[in-house]
Amino acid sequence: xxxxxxxxTSPAFFEQLDLQLGDTRGPNGxxxxxxxxxxxxxxxxxAFATRFDELxxxxxxxxxxxxxxxxxxxxxxxxxYGLLMADDSVELIGVEIDLDR
Numbered sequence: 001x002x003x004x005x006x007x008x009t010s011p012a013f014f015e016q017l018d019l020q021l022g023d024t025r026g027p028n029g030x031x032x033x034x035x036x037x038x039x040x041x042x043x044x045x046x047a048f049a050t051r052f053d054e055l056x057x058x059x060x061x062x063x064x065x066x067x068x069x070x071x072x073x074x075x076x077x078x079x080x081y082g083l084l085m086a087d088d089s090v091e092l093i094g095v096e097i098d099l100d101r
Contacts, residue, residue, distance in 0.1 A: 005052055006089040007045045007082070013092045020097045030099060031074040040072045048082045048090045055082075066090075076100050 014033075021033040031039075047055065047068045055066035064084040071077050081094040 003050070005049050005084075006087075007048045007092065008089060009092045013080075013095055016095050017097075020095070020099075035074055036072075036097070039074050040078065044068050044070075044078075044080050045092075048080075048092065052082070052084065052090055058082075 017033045017036060021031055021036055023032060023034075025032045025035065048066070052066055053063075055068055057063060058065040058067040058081050066082050066084070068080045068082070069078070075097050077098040079096045080092055082090045082092045085091055
């Protein structure tokens with residue numbers, strides 16, 4: 001049976017997301033922060049919840065800091081950073097988004 005960790009998002013994650021995508025869709029259909037949360041985040045959370053130990057280290061030699069890198073449905077690419085906490089949960093602490101398609 002696959003081990004499943006609880007995943008939470010930090011205030012810093014939301015601050016970074018809002019800075020990159022904003023509250024509303026762009027004039028050419030660029031996604032909003034809410035779009036990212038609805039369409040991209042569920043698969044990212046699933047990766048951190050079920051495959052944390054398989055994700056690449058965000059900082060080489062620091063196994064408690066991992067990142068999920070991928071292509072999105074609405075964004076060209078993303079990197080989401082997570083930390084393993086003392087209670088074995090994962091806290092998402094950062095996000096970088098590439099919108100160029």
